[in-house]
Amino acid sequence: MADVVLKNVRKSFGVVDVIKGVDLEAKHGEFVVFVGPSGCGKSTLLRMICGLEKITSGQLLIGDEDMSDVEASDRGTAMVFQSYALYPHMTVAENMSFALRMAKTARDEIDRRVKRAAEILQITHLLDRKPRDMSGGQRQRVAIGRAIVREPKVFLFDEPLSNLDAELRVQMRVELSKLHLEIGATMIYVTHDQVEAMTMADKIVVLRDGLIEQIGSPLALYTAPVNRFVAGFIGSPRMNFLKAQIVGSAEGEAHVTVFDAPDHTLRIPLREAASVTPGQDVTIGIRPEHFLGTPEGPGLEVRIDVVENLGGIAFAYGKTNAGQDVIIKAESETPPQSGMTVTASIKDAYCHLFDGNGIALSAAGGVVRMQDAAA
Known part of the structure; x- marks a missing residue:
């Protein structure tokens, strides 16, 4: 079994702490994706697993x-880099078999492994x-075939698709x-592209500033982010964030007024441990696809600036009366036009609620139960 377990792993370059105490388990056979903004430490963490960077403290x-x-060379891992790193004077077969030839593997075994990898990769x-x-x-x-022939316990990918054009990226993801x-x-796969993470991963690890923000399945992170950072990073286009205020509460729910829709009160279910107080400033998060096309509840007046029509779907980018940026998913056949003002209705069940520190206060409303989101 090739489980990968990190226990309080840290990495420092001089006085600069890059990885600040990471605990993680990748179970045998899982496809785990490290995702996060540039400089968050995801590639450094991958290189530590591979052995290209020494662990400052902790256990792997x-x-x-x-x-x-x-x-x-003795860890049973194989790494695929962003650059292909192929020997230009060697053939494909020679590139793929290089590590095996250096290890003086039998010729018949080399041929078998190269043939098998070539068939898998067509x-x-x-x-x-x-x-x-x-x-x-x-x-x-x-480059991937060169890793396969080594028959490693763990495959490590460091942004392997970033040099490819858009069409090839989609093809190679599949x-x-x-x-x-x-x-x-x-x-274990590193990327800054959250679309790759959402489409490929069994488990996503969201990193920021050398720390893990959240671990979970793509659906769990999308529907039940633990904080505003994860909510804004996972999903394309990003989640909308609107200023709001607590006007009251009842058992298990918060009564919230959005600054741009003061005549309406949203009732948002709270996490079990969450508490709110009247007058508290909060942020409501709502994804572009969860605005309703026709007014059926609290609504925002949004002046449309730009519409991106992608064929099957369209996204309208605009501003509320208070100047807050909003993205709305629209019908591609009859999208709003630039300069139009539309009403974007808000449905309570799909709202996320965050406190002043960006910590999620709300339960995963309407989309997934909390016990599912914690998986």
């Missing part, structure tokens, strides 16, 4: 073995080519997901 276990001080017809004769997507497949299902190995 791979398959119940302490790998904290083990050399990278690059058998490229084995005699050199990198200069291939496209970016084909080179990325070769290919990597298929690869994971076929091989069944533990995979």
Whole structure:
């Protein structure tokens, strides 16, 4: 079993703390994605697992073995980098078999592994080519094949798709997901692109400033973010945030007035441990798709600035009367026009509530039960 367990792992470069105490478990066969803004420490954490960066303190276990001080070559991991890092003078077969030849693996075994990896990645017809004769997507497949032939316990990917164009990125996301299902190995994947995280992961780890903000399934993070940072980072387009105030409360729910809709009161379910007080300033979060197209409740007057029509869906970007930015999902066949003013109705059950420190106060309303969101 190739579980990966990190226990209070820290990394410092001199006096600068980059990883500030991370506890994490990636179970055997899981596809775990590290996501977060640039500089949050996700690539450093991946390199620590691989052995390319030394752990300052803490413990790393791979398959119940302490790998904290083990050399990278002996950890049973294989890494795929953002740059393909292929030897330009070698053929595809030679690039894929290089590590095995250096380890003096038997020729028959090398041929077997290279053939199997090429079949999985559908690059058998490229084995005699050199990198200069291939496209970016084909080179990325070769880099992945070089990892597969090593038959590692854990695959590590450091933003492997960032050099590809948009169409190839979508295609390779599908290919990597298929690869994971076929091989069944533990995979840890780093990206700054939350769309990749949402579409590929069994488990997402959201990082910020060297700390873990939240761990959970893509659905859990989308429907029940623990704070405003996670709520704003997960989802495309991002969640809308509106200034609001507590006007009262009852058992298990808060009565909230949005500054831009003062004549209406929202009733938002609270988390079990959450409490609110009248007059408290809060923030309401609502995703673009959860605004209603026709007024059926509390509404915002929104002046539309720009409309992005993506074919199947459209997104309207505008401002409320108080100048707050709002994104609304609209019908692509009859989207609003720039300069129009529309009413965006708010449905209580889909609202998220955050306190002044950005901590979530609300239960996951209308979309998923809290016990599901905690998975």
